[in-house]
Amino acid sequence: AILAAISAALGAGRLAGRHVLVTSGPTHEPIDPVRYIANRSSGAQGTAIAAALRDLGARVTFVTGPASVPPPPGVDVVAVGTAAQMAAAVRAALPADAAVMAAAVADWRIANPGTQKMKKDGSDRPPALDFAENEDILAAVSRGEPRPRLVVGFAAETEKVVEHATAKRLRKGCDWILANDVSPETGIMGGAENAVTLIDANGAEPWPRMGKDAVARRLAERIANALA
């Protein structure tokens, strides 16, 4: 890592001169001033990927939701809370040579968040929450302009992982999907290891279970190959 950092500082890495956008972490969608909808993403995999791309010499813009791990040094950090804020930060970060969309973005937000704390009113009825679908950031980057040459999405699944992720790749228009099984019994979400399958136009390539840092280094090398 030290050698890689020196190499990157000297502009000698395989990704020297490249700009890579990485999104990471969960988003928080407010219900009212004190409550929100969250997800169990720690940001660990996205953080490791940003660090690995940096180590190969890339200039990295790191758009991160409220993660439980700190962002890596040596990248341009843009901290956001909601999916809408992440979408805006991603737009502002383009153009990029590649985009790695590792964030666990909420599909929905609360359309009518309370400006005051919602109270139980004695009726035993919960407050009515109206949901609105958030912008699909991965699809927007994959189908928008300027499109990065390489767009990598993630699929966090709990069943039929390859089938769901293969369909997702086509639906979103991204180049690669890194799919993983986030069922609680795998210990992957919030854990130190990951077991991913890389899905591209040629099919599905399962990677062995390994540390999230090792997944990140392998992905960064693949990205360097694709941009070479």
Added chain:
Amino acid sequence: AILAAISAALGAGRLAGRHVLVTSGPTHEPIDPVRYIANRSSGAQGTAIAAALRDLGARVTFVTGPASVPPPPGVDVVAVGTAAQMAAAVRAALPADAAVMAAAVADWRIANPGTQKMKKDGSDRPPALDFAENEDILAAVSRGEPRPRLVVGFAAETEKVVEHATAKRLRKGCDWILANDVSPETGIMGGAENAVTLIDANGAEPWPRMGKDAVARRLAERIANALA
């Protein structure tokens, strides 16, 4: 603090021989295996109260949700996730001489949490979430058996703080309410300071804004007076 800890270890504190139950932190209510509803409680105030009670010699049972600050040393920690788990842990911790219910317990849970990750189905309709009201832990302790001699509730409000908290004290049947204003502009929720009003049968006593540790020590002394 060191003198207090030595004093407590010698059984010499004002609360020596007393058992105090403290709840703290947020609860997380699952939507599906990866999503949940959370709140912005850090657990800082409840943690400080548990430490202050310990320093006065109490045996403290500390029932904590997923807080962002670590539990204090020297207390019996019971870690829970959901409001239902917290309710069960509180029941198991009784009897107690006093109970300080500082946790920010979710009023509602999802009645039908998904066993698999909920998917967007292309209909642009969000998944239907059915809410169920959680057990009211403060009311259950205040009106249940064995009732602690002193039950202290908290009221996190964003408007009409004293009015809402005074009504809450009567509705729940607790002895005291520590009320505070958690509007985002106060910086209290997740911050280091607190500005509380102590509400009891005699009325409302506003305390000056001070560190959460100072609030905790003042409350612990009041509790020791009440149990003396």
